[in-house]
C-alpha cells in the first residue's frame with residue numbers, strides 16, 4: 584500500500600445547528616486518483632474547504648505528508664504542497680493564458696522591492712524559467728497553442744484545463760479538484776479526466792476529485808468515497824462501490 588499523504592480523522596464541521604461534515608475519516612495515498620461523490624449539499628465542498636484551511640473543523644484531526652494541518656491558515660497548507668481548484672473557476676479572464684499561469688506560480692526570488700532591484704538578473708532568469716515551465720504545463724494539457732490568447736476566448740472545457748494548469752504551476756504534491764468537469768458535456772469531460780490521469784502519471788501528483796456524476800467518476804479513479812448528508816456512507820474501488828446498496832439508494836432512492 585502506497586504511503587498515506589492526506590489523512591482525516593473524525594472530522595466534524597457545524598454551521599449553526601447544522602452538522603455539515605459528520606465524523607469523516609478517510610485517507611488519500613500518494614500517486615493515486617481518489618474520488619469524492621455525493622448528492623448536492625452533502626458536504627463535499629465544505630470538506631475541501633476544511634482540508635485546505637478555509638474552515639477550521641469543530642472536531643477531528645487532519646494530517647498532510649506527516650504534518651498536522653487542521654487549524655493552519657490556507658497559505659500554510661498551500662506552502663506544504665496542497666492546492667485546490669474551485670467549483671467556479673477563478674481565472675483572470677482578460678489576461679492571456681500564459682499570464683494566468685505565471686501569476687499562479689510560486690513565490691519570486693527577490694523578496695521585496697529592494698531585492699528585486701538588486702537581483703534583476705536573477706529575476707529575469709527566474710521569469711524565463713517560469714515561462715518555460717508554464718509552456719510545458721500548457722503542452723501537457725493541450726493548451727500550448729492558446730498561450731497568447733486571452734483566457735476569455737477559451738471554451739468551457741479549456742477553462743477547466745487552464746484551472747488545472749494553474750494549480751500545477753505551484754508544484755503541488757496533492758491537488759483537490761472541485762468538479763473539474765462541471766457544466767462540461769460527457770465526451771469532453773472524459774477527455775479532461777484522461778488528461779488528469781496523464782498528469783498523475785507524468786508528474787506524480789496525487790488527485791482528490793469531487794464529481795457528482797457517478798458514472799464519470801467511477802470510470803476514472805482508483806478509489807471512491809461516497810458522501811451523503813455529511814457522512815462517508817461507502818468507500819472502495821469503483822467496481823465494488825457501484826454494487827453497494829447504500830450507494831444505489833443514495834443515488835436512486837435518495
Ligand SMILES: Nc1ncnc2c1ncn2[C@@H]1O[C@H](COP(=O)(O)OP(=O)(O)OP(=O)(O)O)[C@@H](O)[C@H]1O
Pocket residue numbers: 598603621622623624625626627628629630670795
Ligand atoms: N459557510 C456556510 N455557512 C452555512 N452553511 C453552509 C456553509 N457552507 C456550506 N453550507 C451548507 O452546508 C451544506 C453542504 O454544502 P456543500 O457546499 O459542502 O455541499 P456539496 O456537497 O459541495 O454540494 P454541491 O454538489 O451542490 O456542490 C449545504 O447545506 C450548505 O448550505
Ligand SMILES: [Mg+2]
Pocket residue numbers: 627628629670
Ligand atoms: Mg460543492
